[in-house]
Amino acid sequence: MQKSESHGSLQMRNRVTGTCEKRTSSGSQVKHRSVIHQNKSSSTNSTNFAKKPHPRPSDKLNPKTIDPFSDQPRASSAFAAIYSKGGIPCRLVHGSVKHRLQWDCLPETLPFDPLLITLAEGLRETKHPYTFVSREGFKELLLVQGATEKAVPLLPRLIPVLKAALTHSDGEVFERGLNALVQLSSVVGPSLNDHLKHLLTSLSKRLMDKKFKEPITSALQKLEHHGGGQSDDYQS
Numbered sequence: 001m002q003k004s005e006s007h008g009s010l011q012m013r014n015r016v017t018g019t020c021e022k023r024t025s026s027g028s029q030v031k032h033r034s035v036i037h038q039n040k041s042s043s044t045n046s047t048n049f050a051k052k053p054h055p056r057p058s059d060k061l062n063p064k065t066i067d068p069f070s071d072q073p074r075a076s077s078a079f080a081a082i083y084s085k086g087g088i089p090c091r092l093v094h095g096s097v098k099h100r101l102q103w104d105c106l107p108e109t110l111p112f113d114p115l116l117i118t119l120a121e122g123l124r125e126t127k128h129p130y131t132f133v134s135r136e137g138f139k140e141l142l143l144v145q146g147a148t149e150k151a152v153p154l155l156p157r158l159i160p161v162l163k164a165a166l167t168h169s170d171g172e173v174f175e176r177g178l179n180a181l182v183q184l185s186s187v188v189g190p191s192l193n194d195h196l197k198h199l200l201t202s203l204s205k206r207l208m209d210k211k212f213k214e215p216i217t218s219a220l221q222k223l224e225h226h227g228g229g230q231s232d233d234y235q236s
Contacts, residue, residue: 190227
């Protein structure tokens, strides 16, 4: 009787021991898998970290490193935006000695409205190539055959734009506006007379500056020669 009880107890003990061993073995396997998973994760993180080196200063100068989806700088002005989108039908051609404009089509075939006004607005630009394109484009467009008939109707809209250039704080912008005014007067002649009163005040303020006294005086003389009689009244 004791033997059977002893034998039963032994079997029970073996079963419990076996169960514990299985649980221990299962727990060890789980821990082992967890360790392997952690090792893989750390290895992956290390690999990812190795694949993403810190950007070098020279990368900013390398076009291949520029992200096309990143925020690109916007055009600084309306004229710059129009030019960058191909709205001005000419491009700057860099020469070995001097630059020139290359028109997409013959300038005489182009409508002055709104191109001439847009080029006049570009006279207020202070960055290359916008300064060159606006200055030369305005001048070359006024040289085409039939420019007088095309430009005269635009005077009410051109004069405020030229005035903005003449009142600009930048001296070079003022000079471009002054030269453009003289070029315009040579094309439209006496038609400019009624509009000069809007510009003479701006010129009088600059006349106090010795740097601009000579170019302004010369411009007034040309305006008088081209038919701007009111410029003569101003000089007197």
